[in-house]
Amino acid sequence: MGNGSQLVAFSSIGKGDYKEAEYFAQESGSCRTRFFSVAVAYLFKPERLFLAVTSEVKNDENYLRMKQELEDRGLSGIVKEIVIPPGRSEEELWKIFDLVSEAIPERARVIFDITHGFRSLPFVFLGVVNYLGLTKAVRLERIVYGAFEAKEEREGDIPRAPIFDLTMLVELQDWLQAVNAFMLRGEGQRLAELLDEAHRRPWRSRAQEDLPDKLQKMAGNIKQFSDSVRLLRPLEALGAAARVQKLLPEVKKEAERWAKPFGYILSRIDQELSPLATEQADTLTQENLERQLALIDYYLQKDLVVQAVLLARECMVNWLAWRVREPNWRKQEVRAGVLEAVLNAAASNQTAMGAKRPGSEELEKEKEGLSKKKEEILQRFNSWPEAKKAADLWHRLRELRNDVAHCAFRDSVASPEAVKKNAKELKQELNALLEQESSGGNDA
Template identity: 35%
Template sequence: MKLISFLGIANYQTANYVWRGQEHTTRFFPDAAAHFLQPVQTLICATPTVQKHANLHELIAQLTEANVAHEIVPIPEGHNEADLWEIFKALTNAVAEGETVAFDVTHSFRSLPFLAFLAVAYLQAAKKVRVERVLYGAWEARDENNHSPVFDLTPFVTLLDWLTATNRFVETGDGQALANLLRAGMPPGIQMRDDLMARTLGHNLKSAAEAIESVSLALRVTRPIEAMQSAAQLAETLAQATPGIQERAKPFQILAERVVTEYGQFAVENPTDEPSLRDGLRRQLQMVEWYIKRRHIVQAATLAREWIVSTLCLRFGEPMFDYTEGRKYVEGALNNAAERRKKAPRTIEPSRCDEPLEALPCAETLSKLWGQMIELRNDIAHVGMKSSPKHAALLKQKVEAMYPQLLELANVLLPSDSE
């Protein structure tokens, strides 16, 4: 592990720094940090002014005496924006891909702490660097015995991870990164085996991770029934996991409400039960819009087609979840209606749903939309492997144009309970 520290020209006072049962007396916290963390190398970021100052010479002498390998990382004074970019570059270049690092921001000054935190986030994402610790030696918080505490700022670094993962889940539906962070907060296996509280804590965090994964996966593979069930369980599961989140995943405690709000719109506890079918279809239409807004065009087109069939199954009293006994007759009637309206229709095979479909006030609109849906679905399903495939942008445009028509159909086919 590398330790990256900073040094200034202030008149640092001697303090007895205390961290996790260890103590070390020194003027310079980089010396204490090296004692606590035992890095393979300590990097001291120093401006030209610091490089000439007695502070650096004294710190180097202390590190040398303690047999701590060290290196000076030259950085500019930071008088302008160009300097700040050079400092950022120096910090990120000092670490190789995949390395483990710790940061000490105690003697950093002006904007350096901010740049250090940004460097941490950048290194994690761009170089897959593992950040072991971010420490601050709080000399100003010393007690009457001159014992100065050391603040572990590492959990605050993970705020960016939690924010990024939550945004990814809310904006795209991919909850894997968020689930991984929750699992990372679980106590070690041995601790969970021997300690009931740790076991309960781990179980709650695992349940929260699984609930997020369940909703995420159901949406990504277009499983609306499963998505509605999982969304209904999500709020309850996260509420039960609150003690664990408060203790081991504090940043998510604030973000959890956003997750529940986003996916609560799809929540139906028993979507296949007869009393819930109408509500479930309304939620599925919301899913179509959700997919479109996130540019999940394949899922939007797939669900939109099945939504039309499901809605007519409910309208005609056909089994919604049985293709052989219900859905195939509705699909047959839709195909027939679209075929009849062609200039040169082919021979059609009658369906028992032909008559009720043609009796609908929206039969013309429905037939036209279904014809477009067939063409769109076939183009998507064959992944453009034909002589004249539609461009992706055009497919997106067509799916977006269909959604207002679906809303109009819903007003006719799924009137509110009060109507």
């Protein structure tokens, strides 16, 4: 509804021996007919009814009688027939795909009837409509089935047959796509929307007791986690991960009732977010650093390599702040003017020594320009046994970061494969650096 989108129905008919029944849907009323396509047009009131028929069925008595019944009910004007091949080969299936794709208008809302017709056609039509959801903004709104086999016999009258609403299959597909996006790429927007709707729906109807209480809160935290991850807000991401994980046990019961597809992935979400979760993300501790490194792993697993590289470079600065117990580790002037300056000076020293070029005078001048705090930290840094490895790691992290951040607009750039490979290798070296220091305690 909304946005002026057209409501259309898609149905088909075969050569079966169809019997008359009173088809009924609780919210839409009932319709007495032999052909469920007529009930679809009468009860759901689409603006257009697409009828898919083969050439053989088009001349069958069933189709002729159905057309007459639609005309008798004043519904013939909404009917558009689509003559399709039987679908017995791949070539014919692609032909059906083309015919249906051309017929359904852009942004249409589709009611899909899977009752009659050749048994494989519903799967073909469903696939086409899902594809059109991406290419023409078509939305599959409802799936219906006229369940004649579930009829209720009535003495002296035609049987009464329920209309099964299989719309949950549409919703399940939405859930699957949303869960897939979150688990594969960390995109939580659609998953959050579905959770929010699952929370709001029972509250709108208030038809049941024990209404959901935590689903909406979970939706908000998943969205915050996803946005923070993708926009490189690591501390916010770690805090949101902790809130999501804390909510999981409370949400479990509500998910089983109101958001069943979400309930099935709770354990996977718990496994993914457990290494990231911390309720003290703003405090620089060994645990916090471990969580930041785990977030780099998360990025690499999701193939978010740019985020992994940029965060790895910042984690090196955080590592130095932790080693020297710097309380103002988030302040820009401290990060750039002290911590990064120390690492840059150490890396320059290592580069000069490695190349065995003269440069000690320049290095001395650089040191003279450092503040007392920079000089003190640099002296302490150079006294550490791991100083050379750390300086070399910073140099390579800085180069990789610049390569990525400047979009390869440089004289010499790494290939995409090399960027991925280097990112993984440097992440392992960061791990080793933290493990080495945590085993001996940080520098007082």
